[in-house]
Amino acid sequence: MLKRLSLAHLALLTAAAIVIACGSEQALLVSPRIDTAPPLGVVADPSGARIRPIRRVSPRGTDESWSFDVGPAGAIVPRPSSGLTITVPPGAVVSTTHITVTALKGAAVAYRFEPHGLQFAVPLRLTQSLYGIKLDHPSLGVPPLFAGYFAGDSLSVDAVSGDARVIEILPVRIDVKSHAVVLQIHHFSGYTVASAAADSLVDVR
Template identity: 30%
Template sequence: MVCGLLMLLAASCQQPDKTTDPAPESGTPTELGQPMGAAVSKSIGPAGGTIALPDGKLTLVFPAGALSRETTISIQPIENKAPGGTGLAYRFGPDGAQFAKPVQLTWRYRPEDLAGTAPEALGIAFQGSDRVWMGTTNVTVDKNARTLTASLPHFSDWSIYEQYFMTPTEAALAPGETVQLDVFYQPGRREANPDRPDPDDLITPLVEARKMDRSQVKNWRVNGQDLGSRFDENSGALTVLNEGASATYRAPNKVPATPYNPVAVSVELVMKGGPQIQFVTNLTIAAANELTVGSRKIQTPTVTLTVAEPILSVLMTELAQDAPLANQVYLSAGVGKFTGTGTYSTDDHDFNSIVAGTSDGTSYTDMYVDQFGVRHDTHAKITVTEYNRAKKIIRGRISGSLKHFDDHTYEVKTIQVDGVFRAAMP
């Protein structure tokens, strides 16, 4: 039986109306997370005490009598390896420590932790000695304070995870582009024994998420509207698929105005009792390719990509791909040590460069040498926000300030460039 580790304000465990998959017998082991920052520590004794991260994201409260002697308590941020895990995980020390009274953990979640999910759909899990993550059901959600609170009988690696969620959590689309949205759940297996209130009984092993049935979700909406089969010029269209809890969204044919952009696609879980749970994915509609060089703006430039790692070349032109660069607007960028998504600055002139041209034949570069032999650098950058090898897609932006130096008059001209691109790799 699919039992939600859905952390509702009520203590009971709510379930979707229909289950689709038999519960697994065991969880999915994962490797241990590596440290992701400095640990904090504090000595706490039998009288009890509190330890918290400097940013207030996580707090542990030890009641009087939880510890029998002075103990150094530590919190180490680590990689989150939990199935469905969100944000960082944390390693509490001493590892394996047991307590005479449960320690209260309060985890303050961020808005970004809720991308594609909801507060009620978050749970807290720990990793056992067998490397399997176990989700706890004794959790309270305070939506106003944005906290999850749980009682810990022992120390281990702990994480926030998503019991239900929608993918993608967010995306950027070009006009007319489509994307499929899917709703998943964490199958798990409830091991609660009503005759034994021991918190260790209120656990379920975490496994890889599985897609929900179409009947387990309802009320697909786009910007709050039920579009049905209608195509809206500002919101686009949404088609609910027959297989699974899935829908295909199609972006409008032009970039919508700000009130409609980003587009919010939402769906609700079908639950037996309890509050309604709604997931939202925000989709930003932007021109796939757009080029601005000085005062000239080209709405649909031609984009040519060359990828031969570690080299990336991007050429954006006003005219067709085979047209000569002279007397047309263009923007060219090269990265000599391309490693994927990230920002590549022309401050590193040995490997990165940007050149632009205008329709009068003037070229602008990220550096020039004046009449005295002095080199002058400008600041520009290439930012790659998507590098999808499987789909052979690269998305990014070329932006900054370039200069032209006239060898005869010694005049220096400055121009601003901005090129947004999303194109297929050869």
């Protein structure tokens, strides 16, 4: 199962949210299970669960890749042009490791992480800003989200429906103050931001 997941990618999908922590620096929400969302865990259907990626207000014309080295002390690596911040906590890797991230072209918020299959002793935190992203209008005043992996080096999005498929569903937290979604991962290779249903989209600026 780990081999299968290590070749997978990650997606963020729509769900409802409840408050789990409100500190001085963050107000974090976690997605509960809702009737219209796929259940958490590995998807039983070999073809995956159908989701709809959320979109950037300004689609990416090309892939954008960046790399960094991180050691046992950890690091925080922001990428303002994509809205992604990677937090590698102390102890996540045992020796200096070279990591490459690619923000994939197109409107869908999608990333590829390398080296494929890299495992972490302590989970990494991925924080994706939701500014400049098209989202469902949140009924609870916050963007309700959950996460999932997809197979392959890129996310195949249907040009007509806007749907894509993922092979595992994961929970996420939402940083209300920063308007960002936060996901913990234990291995690479990637993720994309998506919604389970996107009938009415509004720009978040």
